[in-house]
Amino acid sequence: MPELGEFERIARFFSPLVEGQSDALGLTDDAALVTPPPGKRMAVTADALIAGVHFLADDPADQVARKALRVNISDLAAMGAEPYGYTITLALPRGMADAEAWIERFARGQAADHAEYNIRLLGGDSVSTPGPLSISVTAFGWVPSTLALTRGGAKPGDDIYVSGSIGDSFLGLAVLQGEGFDLTEAERAMLADRYLLPQPRPRLGQLLLDVASAGLDVSDGLVQDLGHICEVSGFGAKVELSLIPFSGLGQRLVQCGAVLAEDLVSGGDDYELLFTAPESARDTVFGLAGQAGVPLTRIGKMxxxxxxxxxxATGKIMALDRRGYTHA
Structure with missing residues (x-):
């Protein structure tokens, strides 16, 4: 059976994803036409994922699609933005075996997250490459015209918070690369899922718009990413290792010496919200986290x-060999 061309692939796999929406124009034009809601401005973010760097080459296509979307939704969440839509560029290796079956499964993953995060496909491109499979997503969201959560508003005395747990994605990648950690199959599957399918927090980000002073998402490691808030805000941060929320599995692996706690705080790919807020807002912050249904932990102060x-544990500053992932 002959390989489908670009336009045939769009018609078969991606056009069904935009049925019933007018802004994508059926994916038949050069661009989408989007009208901002009254009183809103657009937040825009972009992320590229490359096989062998940001995901494993044999990861299931539907999970790759969902990860590509979710890392961008996490960026929108960090700004307090409501997800709206995205464009996507797929660069498929030349001569890729079963390309159509891979794309079909990829589109199923997109559809699943369209429903989960109320986000829509607006357009994109499909090309071939002599290199590894690459995916680039540009995502768009709405924030109130007078509000947005940025990295530059933290002040001395502000509390530092992080959502969810830290380090499971680092452990999940190790599991997918063959590390057993003396865990059950179910435990390994849980950790692998944290790496394959991030859990962005858009609802919490939106609720924090009036309360948080600065924020971002944890993509390259908690310590390194908090450093970006410090750099842009112009102040420092003190974080207590004992307060950082590790999952039960993470705590167990640290306690038995399988990994170091420092590895978990610098491993990256957590896609949790890391933000600051005035101490006076502490009760409000935890109330909003409860409203969003998201676990939240206060881990330090600016x-x-x-x-x-x-x-x-003694209050001594720890020397870290590695603070996070560095993009070359």
Whole structure:
């Protein structure tokens, strides 16, 4: 059976994803036409994922699609933006075996997250490449015209919070690469799922718009990403290692010496919200987290200094060999 061309692929696999919406124009034009809601401005973010770097080459196509969407939704969540739509570019390796079956499963993953996160496909491109499979997503969301959560508003005395748990994605990648950790099959599957399918927090981000002073999502490691808030805000942060929320499995693996706690805070790919808020808003912050149904932990405080200090149980600053993932 002959391989489908670009337009045949769009018609078969992607056009069904835009049925019933007018802005994508059936994916038959050069661009989408989007009208902003009254009183809103657009938040725009983009992320590229490359096989062998951001996902494993044999990861299921539907999960790759969902990860590509979710890392962008997580960026929107960090700004307090309501997800709206996205464009996507697929660069498929030349001569890729079973390309159509892979794309069909990829589109099923997109459809699943359209429903879960109320986001829509607006357009994109499909090309071939002599290199590895690559995916680029540009996502769009809405924030109130007078509000947005940025990295630059943290002040000394602000509390530092992180949602969910930290480090499971790092452990999940290790599991997918063959590390057993003396865990059950169900436990390994749970960790792998945290790596394959991030859980962005758009609802919490939107609720925090009036309360949080600064924020971002944890993509490259908690310590390194908190450093971006410190750099843009112009202040320092002190974080207590004992307060950082590890899952039960993460705690167990640290306690038995299978991994170091420092590895979990610098591993990245957590896609949790990391933000600051005034101490006076503490009750409000936890109330909003409860409203969003998201676990939340206060892990430290901002101070007048510079950079991020990670403190051990005695209050001593820890020396870290690695603070997070570095993009070359």
């Amino acid at each position: 101070h007048p200094g510079r950079g991020v200090d990670l403190l051990d």
